[in-house]
Amino acid sequence: MTDQNQYLLELTKVPVQRSGRELIKDVSFRLPYSRYIELQGQNGSGKTSLLRKLASMSNGNATTDKGEMKHSPDLSVFYFGHQSGFRPELKITEQLTLSLSMYGQHIQAVQLKSLLQKIGLSHQIHSRIRHLSQGQIRRLMLGIMLHSGCQLWLIDEPLNALDSNGIDLLKELLTQHFQAGGSAIIATHRSLSEAMPAIDFFSSGKLFIDSSQARFIESTPSHTNSCVHPVRTTHVRISMSAVDTLLWIVKREITLTAARPQDMVWPSVFHWMVISLFPFGIGTETEFLTKAAGGIFWISALLATLIGANRFFEIDFEHGALNDMNNANISMPLLVFGKMLSGWLFMGIPLALISIPLGLLYGLGGQTLLVLFISLLLGSVTLTAFSSMFAALGLMARQAQIIVCLLAFPVFVPLIIFGTAAITGAQTGIGYTSPLLVLANLATLSIIALPVITGKVLILALE
Incomplete structure (x- = not known):
C-alpha cells in the first residue's frame, strides 16, 4: 500500500485504453498530499481518458491488466470534467442541493446562499441551469467541488470559459484545498504557472503525454518546500447507506x-x-x-x-x-x-x-x-x-x-x-x-x- 505519510496516489507503468485502443502505453507518477500534478498533451493524446480512469478508482471500477495502481485506502475523488452533470430544467439551488447530497454533504439554506455568493452567483439564485452561461456553469461546478469533501480533485481544462475573476476564484479554491491536505491532477493546455503562478508552490511536477508516451518531470525542490506538512483532517467524504x-x-x-x-x-x-x-x-x-x-x-x-x-x-x-x-x-x-x-x-x-x-x-x-x-x-x-x-x-x-x-x-x-x-x-x-x-x-x-x-x-x- 502507498505510504500514507507521503503519497496519496502512485501509478507504476499503468496503460490507458479506450474502446479497446491503447492511448498511453505506460503512466508512472507519485502524487503527494497537498500537491498537484499538471497534465499536458495535445488534443486526443489521452488526458481525459487518464482522468476518467483515475476517477473510477473510488468506485472499484479502475482495473488494469498491467502496471500497478496504489492509493490511500480512504481516497475520495471528485471529477471535474467537460460535462457539468447538471440538468438544465433544475433551479440552481435544486441542483446544488442534489449534487452535494450525492457526495453525502447536506447544506442549509444559509450555507447555500453563502456558497453562491462565494462563487459569484448570488444574483442567479432563482435561475434555472439552462439560463446560465458556460462560465457560470463552471463556477457552479467549482462550488460543488469545493464542498464535496473529496481528497483528490481531477480537473479537466479548468480555465475553459472562465473570466479573470473566475480564474482568481479557481486559484483561491485550489490554494485552500492544498493547504487543507488535498491534492489534484489538472489537465490543461495553458501552463498553470502562467495562469496562476501563486499555486506553483504546491506543484509536484508535470506529466507530459506525447505519441502514446507519458513522461513525468518532478518539480524542483524550490517548488516542493519540505517545511510544509500536509494536514489530512478536513477532507471528510460521507458515504451514504x-x-x-x-x-x-x-x-x-x-x-x-x-x-x-x-x-x-x-x-x-x-x-x-x-x-x-x-x-x-x-x-x-x-x-x-x-x-x-x-x-x-x-x-x-x-x-x-x-x-x-x-x-x-x-x-x-x-x-x-x-x-x-x-x-x-x-x-x-x-x-x-x-x-x-x-x-x-x-x-x-x-x-x-x-x-x-x-x-x-x-x-x-x-x-x-x-x-x-x-x-x-x-x-x-x-x-x-x-x-x-x-x-x-x-x-x-x-x-x-x-x-x-x-x-x-x-x-x-x-x-x-x-x-x-x-x-x-x-x-x-x-x-x-x-x-x-x-x-x-x-x-x-x-x-x-x-x-x-x-x-x-x-x-x-x-x-
Whole structure:
C-alpha cells in the first residue's frame, strides 16, 4: 500500500485504453498530499481518458491488466470534467442541493446562499441551469467541488470559459484545498504557472503525454518546500447507506418530474388518445368493443410506457449526470431500481388509474374494471423494468437502437397475453386469478433481477 505519510496516489507503468485502443502505453507518477500534478498533451493524446480512469478508482471500477495502481485506502475523488452533470430544467439551488447530497454533504439554506455568493452567483439564485452561461456553469461546478469533501480533485481544462475573476476564484479554491491536505491532477493546455503562478508552490511536477508516451518531470525542490506538512483532517467524504442512496435517487426523480411535468403527463395523455380513438377506427358496437378492450388497453399501455422510456437515462447520459453518479459511488443497480420505482409511480399508476373511466367507453362492468386496473398496475411494473433495461441497452448500442427495439418485441408478448387473459377471464367468468398471479410473479422477478442486469449495462455504456 502507498505510504500514507507521503503519497496519496502512485501509478507504476499503468496503460490507458479506450474502446479497446491503447492511448498511453505506460503512466508512472507519485502524487503527494497537498500537491498537484499538471497534465499536458495535445488534443486526443489521452488526458481525459487518464482522468476518467483515475476517477473510477473510488468506485472499484479502475482495473488494469498491467502496471500497478496504489492509493490511500480512504481516497475520495471528485471529477471535474467537460460535462457539468447538471440538468438544465433544475433551479440552481435544486441542483446544488442534489449534487452535494450525492457526495453525502447536506447544506442549509444559509450555507447555500453563502456558497453562491462565494462563487459569484448570488444574483442567479432563482435561475434555472439552462439560463446560465458556460462560465457560470463552471463556477457552479467549482462550488460543488469545493464542498464535496473529496481528497483528490481531477480537473479537466479548468480555465475553459472562465473570466479573470473566475480564474482568481479557481486559484483561491485550489490554494485552500492544498493547504487543507488535498491534492489534484489538472489537465490543461495553458501552463498553470502562467495562469496562476501563486499555486506553483504546491506543484509536484508535470506529466507530459506525447505519441502514446507519458513522461513525468518532478518539480524542483524550490517548488516542493519540505517545511510544509500536509494536514489530512478536513477532507471528510460521507458515504451514504443503501437506504439513503435510494431516498436520494427518488428525491432527485421527484424534483426532475416537478421541473418537467410533461414527462409524467405525456404517457397518460397518449394512452387516453389511443383508447379514445380506437372506437372511431374499428366501430362503436358495444359487444365488439368489450371483447377487444383487453388487447387495446394493454397494447396502448405498452406503447405509452415505451414513449416515456427515454426519461430513464438518455438525458442524464447526455449531460454527464450518469458519469458523475458513477464516480460518486452511487450504486448503479440502486439507481436503476430508484428510476424504475419513480417510473412506476409517475407513469404506471396514472396509466392504471386513467384506464378505469376509459373502460366505461368500452362497456366494461365493475369487476372487469377492477381486474383491468389491477392487471395494469401489476403489469406496469414489468413494463417499466424492461423499458429501463432496453433504454440502457440503447445507450450502449446507440447505432443499433432499432435492433434493440426488435429484441424488446418477444419480451413483451407474454406480458400482453397474460394481461389480456385476466381481463377476458373476468368478462367470461372463466377466472382471472391465475393470469394475475403470473403478472405478480413477473413483476417480482423484474424487481429482483433487472436492476442488477441494467446496472451492469449502464457501467458498460459509461466506459
